[in-house]
Amino acid sequence: MKMNKIFLSLLIAAGTFSSCTGDWLDTVKEGTPNESNFWKNDADYIKAVTTLYDCYAYEETWGRDLFYEQGAADDIVFGRSRGSSQMNLAKLKMNGSSEGPIKWVYNQMYETMSAANNVIYHALQIPETKRTPIQKRSLGEAYFMRAFTHYMIAYRYGRPDNGVPFVKYEDFTDYAKQINEIPTQQATVMDDYKLIVEDLQKAADHLDWFKNYSTDDYGRATKDAALGYMVKTYAFWAQHDKSQWTKIPALVDRIQNEGGRGLLDSYADVFKADNEWSKEYIWSVSSKGSNYAGSIFPGISLENKGWGVYNGWGYMKPTLELFAEYNDKDVRRGVTIMQYGDSFRYFGEDWKWYSNSDIEVGFAFKKYMEPFSYGKILRDANGKVTGYENSHISTNGDRPTTDLNLPLMRFSELLLFKAEALIMQGQNAAAAEPLNRIATRAHEGINYTNPTMMDLMHQRRCELAFEWTDRLMDLKRWAGSGNADWNKDALAKIKGAKHGIKHVDRTNPNSPIDTTNGQTITVNGKTYQGAIVIGAGQGDPKEYEPGGTYSVLPYEINQVIKSNGKLKQNAGYASNF
Structure with a gap:
């Protein structure tokens, strides 16, 4: 893996996509830089950091391909016939060689991680007292993006008996040699989570709250986002170490009280462009209809x-x-x-x-x-x-x-993590306050006094449906936590069939439901007529074992082979050598 070449290719590509309100991502290609003529001034650091955000705009990441993984969960189906690579994801039949979309995501996260590493390495060569405000901010952005891309790999691939590859350039003793080596695979995913949290803390230390940013810098990493993803990292870490739940409530309170984050009064207003930088914003893919x-x-x-x-x-x-x-x-x-x-x-x-x-x-x-x-x-x-x-x-x-903008994290999700953390610590009554804030805005007619995990799971599903919060991995982490009713419910939702409703005339918005060709079924205690199992095999029940092979993704076979033993395949998947 040629790290310098990866950084340079990203830098040259900067400006292909623009992703914020200001013009800071609208860069111009200016020829091929190299290590000897770069890293000289603030402008160089701004250019270098700009490349780190490109990954959000690709079709193969947050444009669509990452969401193909949700085909294995219970909220979505593919509206059009898909090929074997997407269907393997939907059916939980991955094997490490035929899941095209996730292969590209894996590579892109490591390329971005490498570029972030390079920014950090060079920024740290400048004594702290001599760093300009731009260089300090750039260092914070690079820490955030290194942590974020590391997180995107860790929670989807990492197991308690097999971590994911990661390396910090600032720890290199021979930069010229080590920069071209394959990153070391961590022993456990808990080791990865520890490193991710460390990077997120460094990012938070170098970045300001979003409320203090000018509109020209909207879309850059913030202290809010760094602490928000720290919350989410702790939640995944808590699968393997329940003590991590204790760290979440205070972090959410800090984001609210110091960062000025909160809920909008209307749920519908969240998904209007005029409100995309509102107090509910934590992190998103900044977008424009133009360009x-x-x-x-x-x-x-x-x-x-x-x-x-x-x-x-x-x-x-x-x-x-x-x-x-x-x-x-x-x-x-x-x-x-x-x-x-x-x-x-x-x-x-x-x-x-x-x-x-x-x-x-x-x-x-x-x-x-x-x-x-x-x-x-x-x-x-x-x-x-x-x-x-x-x-x-x-x-x-x-x-x-x-x-x-496409939201990746909203403040409401952090309230839900706070409620979950409290419930998991046996503080159910205390969890009522954050959960009621969510339910009250929804006008459900519900007031919790002693909410359970089933209540939390319901609110998380309804609040975050069709958002990039990863419903499938929520179900996996809940299903793998024990044998309580809520664990079994999550497992049933992974394994169960998926349905739609059939109409007599699909071209007529007023068409009656087709009760002749559809079934009558009960879902969530409610009876529906005209139900059909989703076609193309997507709606079929699935086999799944908590903690088993399909609890995480497989490393792509070629990545394992070319690592020459440095990348260990996840349990249950063939490594082909």
């Missing part, structure tokens, strides 16, 4: 071909099981999911939802639809759609970005 900048996820989840107006991709749809999780009072359901006949605003017009494309499910996700509500549809004299006008979305349907 194809940021995440294409809103476009890939839009109805395939966008009812003839825009090139939606139709890749992700919600399950009946997710719909049934909400009670009828819960405002989050209408913000998150559309069903037949639901009204929505589309290019300046009032529409009623239906779907006649690809796999029949009977539902669609709504959370990221706001940018598509603006503008107007252009039609000829016969009423045929000829185009559209909408300044909030990309003009390139092959890269359908929008003005709406």
